[in-house]
Amino acid sequence: MSKPSLPQGTRDFNAVTVQKRQYIFQTIRSVFELYGFQPLETPSMENLDTLMGKYGEEGDKLIFKILNNGLDNPQKRTQIEEGFEKVLAGKNTNAITERALRYDLTIPFARYVAMNHGQLTFPFKRYQIQPVWRADRPQKGRYREFYQCDADIVGSESLLNEVDLIAIYVTAFEKLQLPVEIKINNRQILLGLAQHCGGEEKLIDLTVAIDKLDKIGWEKVKEELNTKGFTASQQNLVEQYLHISGSNDEKLSQLATLLGENENGKKGIEELNYVLSYHKSTGMDKHLVADFTLARGLNYYTGLIFEVKALDAQMGSIGGGGRYNDLTSLFGVPNIPGVGISFGVDRIYDVLEEKNLFPASIDQTTQVLFFNLGEAEAKVAYQQMMLLRAKKIACEIYPEKSKFDKQFKYAEKKGIPNIVIIGTDEVSNETCSVKNLATGNQTNVAFKDLPNYSF
């Protein structure tokens, strides 16, 4: 028998880790609900057709596909062999796989909206907290199974939704006491720039190159633009664009000058201005940074886009989102605009851990340990313990009669702050000894007073 192991990029979560993760989930969930979002859950697996082609060419490769059952059925042998040949040729076929694990929460949500748009009340606001899977190579801050927490609003084009989603980010990260900066940009601005550089068809090359700026620097970006056929004057324009700096207002006015009368550019700037000025009134604008280098990989975004970065932390983005004006048309239901955001819980966890920002209180569960001093004593202790549990005080009793040493060490290792000792003397007096392990203080408490004792 070989040693048991885990699939690459997956993890077990021990008690402390689960509690810390619950703290993050609960914080985010409470904010979602505070803002009027309702929960949705979708299956771990979707039909492969639902997912394929939605995340770009790279994305398709990273989808975990599920092998069909019954491939050994002799009656289907020819069909399956043909299917297998297709797979070897790099194509997909439902003869071999027809289902796949969820890759994100947005596309399943779009599928859900497309299937149920007749029944839903619009604007429809849902949140979803579930794991997703990617067949990516694991590394620091990147896993093959990880959780996303999404909130989306569909059926409304109002920018008030963007305003609200930003407020969710700010509120949630304030509650987590994690300092962040929320970068915002607008696909319309990028589109305007592409048009200035010769046409909309340059948009993807342009965004891919721009996105790399902070990693590879302007010179390399310029080289890449050059190989993609951008002329010297176009490269110059991009350079001016990327070197815009100052406060948010200053940046936007410089950008307005640069893009001039371009309709998309003007619209994009107007929308950014709207959201930024709205948040001046909430005081949340101090977390917002207009960043024209922000592009985001997913091609379905059409309007404002967001990305959240933890300040002073070695970590990629811990959240992102944006407006997609026609996502459900992928599933045959056009004209349902939407906007959404996502929290990357696993990365948030890593950052909170790194910066020591988890509250100390969350890993404490059991409040009181009852010592076990023998069969008869334990029976009395058990009765007393149940009275405490009825008062919602978390307790446990050591399950066997052991030396004090061992029971003390058990309490200490589990971080149980109080112990209750009930031996023969206590049983006859109807009292118990309550000891606080941190202070070492010990007091005698009558049984009748124990349920009201403040531990």
Add this chain to the structure above:
RNA sequence: GAGGGUAUAGCUCAGUAGGUUAGAGCGACAGUUUGUGGCACUGUAGGUCGUGGGUUCGAGACCCAUUACUCUCCCCA
């Protein structure tokens, strides 16, 4: 998909230039101490040195292969 690094006790790691019987700390267990823990001391258990081949009189160490893990790039949360 491309390129690095690592693999020795439950955990973290030593192990010199290839040389007898494989080392430490921590942890576990037991005792000093069967109604008062944390400390201390004493003792015990625990290893097919990732796997398979090769070189050698001799391999934990050197070579080849393989697997797992890990990190970086691409991309992403």
